[in-house]
Amino acid sequence: MLSLSNPLQKWVWKDEARRARRLLRFAEVEADGGRDLVRAAELTPDARLRRLYLHHAQDERRHADIFYRRGVELLRASRSNDESSPASEWLTPGERGLDDVQVDGRADDVLLAFLHLSEKAAARDFVIYRDAVGSDSATRDVFENVLRDEEFHMNYTRRELARISPERQRALLWRSRLGRLWKGYLRFAVGLASVIGTIILTLQYFVLLPPFAWVAKRAAKREKQGWVAIAAERNRPSGGQY
8 A cells, every 4th residue: 555655645745835735734634633632621521531632732733833834934945836736635635633523522432533543544644754755854854753743642542442441442443444434435536526527527628619619600600790780570669667
């Protein structure tokens, strides 16, 4: 899997402007995840989890700052600061953070299962991104910095899930995996539909539109030039307000 994704990731991260925008997107995701974790800390009745959630939220806030600063640096240094780089979110969706998880009304064990898989996926992806940035040592250091925290988050969520829900932990992890797979499928399907729609519209433009344009030009040539007198029966008052 890594061997298949690495060439694509290297292409995605090769462009400096695209690299900057992805880092800025990561900053948004990390900041949003930090807010969700603060809310989770407010809701949990478990004092140990409250401390861990708040620590996790502080890490996410720090990651957001790191990604943002490096993204701004790259964007300022980029020679091409336009938005013309092809979108790649559906092919290489990047970090999804908490995936807009609904914290309210969700039990701690369900949230921990989701967090564990999210952090595990983030740690795996950050390894790929670190290797994909090539000679950009500053961006590689950013991922190295974040990776250390992601490994801690992955470990504490698994440990706490086993502590508070030892009998349901495996079932919760499998249910969360299926949910992530379904969301991943939906993201891919939406992206693929967008590409197919673009191809179909392009074909319609170049295949169907030219005959209509040709017919319209022929019809225009048959039209008389200048003003044309209207027949008397068509020029009578309508008798209505309009």
